[in-house]
Amino acid sequence: MLKPDIRSLRAGDRFMWDCAFHWLWPIAWSAAQRRLAACAPADIEDVAVGAIREAAEKVQAGKVESFEELRALTSVISGRRALDHIRRMQAERRASGATESIEGREELPSAAPGPLERVNAQDLARLLMSLTAKLPNHQQRLLKAYYLYGLKQAELAETFGVPIGTVGVTLSRALESLRAELQKQPQLMKEFLEALR
């Protein structure tokens, strides 16, 4: 699929936007699905379409510098909109006096915005771009496997064919790479750490 040029998208070129949908849709849908699968699967499409529309508004306003940035921004916006959607559903239920819980409530967000929601969406998108581009592939895979999928270090050592001592050291190096990227955006780093406190 043709990778659109940001200038054509900014100009509202319809054909280029049709091409862009094939790149942006999987990202927007996955980000929405991650948050809504358990409690509002029927609303995933609405949230993903809304996210792409919001991202397009930023493109039109000239705030997006590259197509890669647009992809990252779409992911950030879709995730945020999904969380907002859940909060709206919760508020509506409270307002209507409903007492039954919605499914998957253990994964529901708190009423206050999380650390990722408190930082500037575009700064976050740029950080994601640089992390995906600069964090070595094996470090990314190891980080995801350990901190996202919850695999044990012994399992990682077996999967990746490395000694167990190397797993811990590689995880630490991955965190150092993350720190190095964050240090390039000191304001974002400060906001992140404040939000995490």
Place this chain on the structure above:
Amino acid sequence: MNMSNEERFHELAHKALARAAEPTEQAELQALIAENPQLKEEIEQMDAETSVARELLPLIEDLQDPRRDMPQPPMRRLQRAIQEVFGPRAESPGELRELLARLENWAERQIGHERHRLVELISDFRSSLSAPRGEHVIGLRVVQACAAPKASRLREEAEVLAMGEGEEERKKREAQFEARLRSLEARIRQAEQITHECREEMQGLIEAFASDREARAERKQARSNQPSKPHD
């Protein structure tokens, strides 16, 4: 700290940060920290970074490895959303003005009659900005595309011209330039027309394909809703 202790520290530290360390491992980690007090600071920093990583990793995953079981993009809805953002006109006047300004800068660096004609052409385009959709807009892209690779050749030709040719030859060259510019102008208009027609046809095709898919989905849904006939 020797290598094996360092490896052990990282192994235990990540276990502790993932809240997966056994009490004996916790005690071992504390002992390592007591031996090397700078490790306390290191583990605190790792704790903050791990929290950031936990937040960021799902986003990286969505970006790099989106789910494969997603439905096809709802093209019509997405197209409507984009239309709402950009309005009925496909091209942004701001973008065109920016492009014109760049063309104008380039034209001003040219010399002689060529420059005059280019400036005139750009001025025509500028006044056509408010023209109906598809009339001049595509032409600008063609001008830009044509101008870049040919610019240096045109400039070289003009420089050769300036070096001591006779009056008659100069007039002949200028007439050739003019003829080539007119030809370029005619081709731009033709390209504009073809692009406009292609765009319309493509839009029609995309819409027809989307309707066909929706109709098939509806038929399938209707079939699955039909009660099955009882067996005799």
